Amino acid sequence: MAEKLKLEMVTPYKRVLSQEVDEITAPGYLGELGLLPGHTPLLTTMKVGELTYRQDGDLFHVAVNWGYLEVENDTVTVLVDTAEKADEIDLERAKAALGRAEEALKTLSQEDKNFAVMEAALERAVIRIQVAGKKVR
């Protein structure tokens, strides 16, 4: 059994991560998902959320937004629309986005098709702020 997991994270714009890690926690479709070396092959969709990985005792946090996660032969491939590491997040922007989303939600009715869009934006902003607070110690 391999000791490490290979984590590959790709977005349409670039390869975000390609690293050997010890442990991964991801926001799976059916809830939080912990991955350790030797995991069975798995394919799942992911929700907006926070992906955490441990590397040599340090915890790293990444805000991810919609995607897929594939485990195969101790290689974890994460395909996401966006991925931001904790230290890359612009907290001011995230807060502004949160404010905008909240404002918009107050005025929109639930049936409005923009409602779902703004709700998703709100969720993303909340996650970003949450992750930004957890920079590597």
Add this chain to the structure above:
Amino acid sequence: MPSLKDIKKRIGSVKNTQQITKAMKMVAAAKLRRAQEAAVAARPYAEKLQSVLSNLAMREEGDSHPLLSQRGKGRALLVLMTADRGLCGGFNANVSKAAERFIKENEQGFEAIDLTIVGRKGKEFLKSRVPENIKQVHENIMAEATYKTAALLGQEVVDAYQAETYDAVFVLYNAFQSAIVQIVTLEQVLPIQPKEVEEDTADAIDYIYEPTRGEVLADILPKMVEVQFFRALLESNASEQGARMSAMDSASRNAAEMIDKLTLQYNRARQAAITKELMEIISGAESIK
């Protein structure tokens, strides 16, 4: 024989043109580098998605999802990617001509072929040739070839396909080979045709699916369409800059050649004028003696 003043004027105007083409070349070169980087950066995502999809689709029956099922030849949609601006050599003409050819060649095969054009130049080229085929034109989206743009385009197409407005969707664009070489490429977007994977490797992977295989597939297929459009957009963008760069490069070179020729002509004319003047003076002095 043009006068000295005339030649000088022409040299000046050619020089001005050369300055513009040189500047355009520089701008295109800078943009090309960025576009090329973006195109390269998008590759891993598309490749991974493709391999995941192949793995998935292999285990499914042929028509388990509407986006995979072959519905035979009915109405087709052709998405054509061109540029908004000209002065880039044969870039727009080549791909637009290919679209026209595609329509002519496949008229019999399909009930109808509709065209969605990205870019102003494609519209200008085709609006007089195949006006009844053009259904939609997107202008000025090339400037910001973001994933969002491609996603919107992709969703539109997927919706139309699922509503059975179209039975096949193709995309036609300039694939980026190098700054000088662009290859007009036709790809089938829908129904999705997953690439075959080798049997022995496929056996080794039997996933656990969350929530279910069907749902994962239903999620991943529209994504594939979006990614394909995104790649086509990026490739086309890089090709456009490449084509413009080489077109402007040869324009600058032609201008330099022309300036050389004109300068030679100018010098000759100047010398002739001096000789003539001298002769007049000498013959004038002769006659006084």
